Amino acid sequence: MPSSVERTETTSFLLMFQIHTRARDSRARTGTLHLAHGEVQTPAFVPLATRGSVKLLEPRDVLDLGYEMVLGNTFHLYLSPGPELIDAHGGLGAFMRWPGPIITDSGGFQVFSMGHGGVADEIKGRGRGQEQGSSSSAILSIGEEGVRFRSYIDGGERFLAPETSMAVQHALRSDIALVFDECTPFHVTRDYTARSTERTHRWLERCLDWHEQHGRAEQVVYGIVQGGVEPDLRIESAETVAASRCRGVAIGGSLGQDKAQMHQVVDWTTAALERVTPERPRHLLGIGDIDDLLVGVGLGIDTFDCAMPTRLARHGVAVVPEPSQRWRVDLAKARFRGSQEPIMEDCHCPVCRAGFTRGYIHYAVRAGETTGRRLLTLHNLSFIQRLMSDLRQAINSGSLNETVAAFMSGAAPSWS
Numbered sequence: 356m357p358s359s360v361e362r363t364e365t366t367s368f369l370l371m372f373q374i375h376t377r378a379r380d381s382r383a384r385t386g387t388l389h390l391a392h393g394e395v396q397t398p399a400f401v402p403l404a405t406r407g408s409v410k411l412l413e414p415r416d417v418l419d420l421g422y423e424m425v426l427g428n429t430f431h432l433y434l435s436p437g438p439e440l441i442d443a444h445g446g447l448g449a450f451m452r453w454p455g456p457i458i459t460d461s462g463g464f465q466v467f468s469m470g471h472g473g474v475a476d477e478i479k480g481r482g483r484g485q486e487q488g489s490s491s492s493a494i495l496s497i498g499e500e501g502v503r504f505r506s507y508i509d510g511g512e513r514f515l516a517p518e519t520s521m522a523v524q525h526a527l528r529s530d531i532a533l534v535f536d537e538c539t540p541f542h543v544t545r546d547y548t549a550r551s552t553e554r555t556h557r558w559l560e561r562c563l564d565w566h567e568q569h570g571r572a573e574q575v576v577y578g579i580v581q582g583g584v585e586p587d588l589r590i591e592s593a594e595t596v597a598a599s600r601c602r603g604v605a606i607g608g609s610l611g612q613d614k615a616q617m618h619q620v621v622d623w624t625t626a627a628l629e630r631v632t633p634e635r636p637r638h639l640l641g642i643g644d645i646d647d648l649l650v651g652v653g654l655g656i657d658t659f660d661c662a663m664p665t666r667l668a669r670h671g672v673a674v675v676p677e678p679s680q681r682w683r684v685d686l687a688k689a690r691f692r693g694s695q696e697p698i699m700e701d702c703h704c705p706v707c708r709a710g711f712t713r714g715y716i717h718y719a720v721r722a723g724e725t726t727g728r729r730l731l732t733l734h735n736l737s738f739i740q741r742l743m744s745d746l747r748q749a750i751n752s753g754s755l756n757e758t759v760a761a762f763m764s765g766a767a768p769s770w771s
């Protein structure tokens with residue numbers, strides 16, 4: 356009965372992302388993603404569980420902080436422990452004991468980072484590959500079919516193609532799967548970016564074909580907009596992705612040489628998406644510094660993922676409301692030895708509420724005590740979660756500009 360199937364599809368498409376409030380003077384909106392394993396209130400930050408764990412935390416910690424979705428990485432999980440093992444456990448959520456929604460990256464960014472030589476460095480630590488640690492993987496060939504490379508785990512030859520990526524994400528049973536794309540670096544020519552973006556569009560169709568034939572209906576597939584720093588290529592890519600069967604849109608790629616250019620690229624892209632597909636959810640890949648979140652929400656981004664809060668924590672850095680210091684304080688620095696101040700004044704995160712001092716964190720981090728890094732991970736993720744909650748409330752009450760201005764001048768997130 357084709358008609359009833361079609362109606363079901365339309366219904367689920369509409370229900371998958373519900374927009375509640377749109378800001379009058381920006382592209383910001385609040386919404387709810389209705390996914391197979393639960394709901395996500397947007398705009399939302401998505402912590403990384405790259406290799407199947409939010410580093411140093413258990414799922415209950417992440418839930419207690421108020422997070423509703425985490426991100427797993429196809430490239431790393433494909434290499435180890437492998438999709439068969441995770442599938443046998445019932446998928447990534449069952450394997451890592453995370454009960455909520457999961458979004459999986461396609462592996463495109465990691466596999467191409469090897470060949471392009473540090474896209475992650477190029478975008479100054481905002482890259483999607485930042486949690487992967489050192490890798491000695493190497494690209495053997497890139498072609499229309501896919502990418503052949505050497506595994507950093509065992510040196511064995513592996514092949515990742517649009518179909519492989521979708522099959523792995525199928526085995527991981529993520530709620531949101533991303534299509535396999537080429538993440539073009541910033542330094543290549545316009546011609547290379549144009550050809551690469553076209554190939555990414557052909558791979559988009561191959562991913563959607565695979566999903567249509569073999570995928571689960573409850574897994575939502577997002578297309579990825581590429582196009583480098585070329586406005587016309589970005590717009591064309593946004594239009595191509597919008598015209599496809601994908602259910603949501605991710606914005607990927609090397610987004611420029613500095614923050615101003617990155618914000619501009621996001622602006623071009625979401626302006627185009629607002630015009631051609633305002634109803635689809637939008638995910639910004641690998642970006643999530645505090646100022647990027649504040650700008651990104653205004654540009655109409657619904658979900659963000661970034662290594663920043665968790666990676667900084669592992670290096671002894673706390674997120675604090677100090678814009679002139681890029682919202683960071685490095686507690687590993689000698690001047691914090693013996694400090695009896697809290698990580699952040701009036702912070703209601705579980706760590707600050709328990710009374711841990713900067714001096715203790717300094718000691719624990721310097722002594723190599725895992726607990727120090729865990730406490731900072733909790734504080735940092737709590738800060739981001741409360742910031743996002745404040746932004747959602749501000750959009751709903753029509754006061755986003757004032758709230759963003761307050762954060763930009765050093766306000767702390769409210770306790771909610």
Ligand SMILES: [Zn+2]
Pocket residue numbers: 698699702703704705706707708734737
């Ligand atoms: Zn705190």
